[in-house]
Amino acid sequence: MPSLHRYPPTTDRSLRVSSQADELLLDWARQSLLTDVPTTVVHDRFGAVALRLSAPVQFIASYHSQEEALRRNAGGYLPANVARLTDASPVTHQALLRVPKSLELFEYYLAYLGVNAVPGARLAAGFMTRHFTPRLLEISARYAGTVTQSRARKKARLLLLSDLYLPAPESGPRPMLRNVIDYQGARYTQYYGVFSSQHVDFATQFLLDSWPDDLPAPASILDIGCGSGIIGDQLLRRYPAARLTATDDFSLAVASARENLPADRATVRYAHTLATVADASQELVVTNPPFHQGYENTLDTSLSLFGEVQRVLTPAGQFFVVANRHLNYATHLRRLFREVTVVRENAKYVVYRCGRSPVLTE
């Protein structure tokens, strides 16, 4: 069995690389799957299912960091049969899926697999019983001939779907499950599973409502964790001469942002770090940073991105962060930036403005 590690690494020792839901999926796979056709594996964050199957695997990657985790856990190379969720759906005979926290993303996965499912295709979806909701059954029933549940074992359970298919009107080369959000006279579309699906996130609105009028117009803007691109788009409207770079780890966020942002002024990168952003290239950096990864809460991702911001800001550049107050990012930001001020705060949210000058260590 390969030695598996989380990527990005975490200092939180309660976070695991695999769960009992993975073990249940693997046991079911050993007993029930055909070994002469590939098994499609979906939402397997670190490869804990895919890399322990003995049969051929078609891996579906949703996240850029997931691709890196798989590469590292596979011994340094990305297996050839990796497709992205934004690629055409592969032919699916049988599939193993870790149920994501977002029910919309769960539905997107079923639709994505249903596009090219062979007649009689089967799927097992693994979850921890505390995360069960009857909505899982309702959604599954729309994409499968029959849906049953396994018995629970060690607080995990499987949903077993037979005869996967894609119902009309979602047919086509890839499912187009999207939400539409109207905000400040603009219309944004976002694929299922992208952050804040029914309305513009309240922290995001707080940031945009608090935007200072005295900021010199930047020529370059970087929006980290852009989601469907709302912050970047609103700033491009405010600063007509600016160009935007936007990044997100989630492939469906990137696809949404590409549809929402003006192609002649914005570049959207599928990335989980700022490695492709040049040193001292950004006059304005902005983020509503991630602190959830599915069911897990962690500051690790945000803090690592904040560290990279120091490098990409111009000497006079400004960095804006909006966050839930209770996360107390100020402590962390003050370790990285000499000037950290609160632009606005209320009972729930706070907007920080940071100047680049790094804090010098002795």
Ligand SMILES: C[S@@+](CC[C@H](N)C(=O)[O-])C[C@H]1O[C@@H](n2cnc3c(N)ncnc32)[C@H](O)[C@@H]1O
């Ligand atoms: C709080 S949401 C904000 C989304 C969007 N900016 C908004 O305001 O609606 C955080 C976003 O960060 C993305 N994300 C998570 N980890 C990331 C990383 N390492 N690099 C870039 N984006 C990341 C998530 O996919 C999510 O879209």
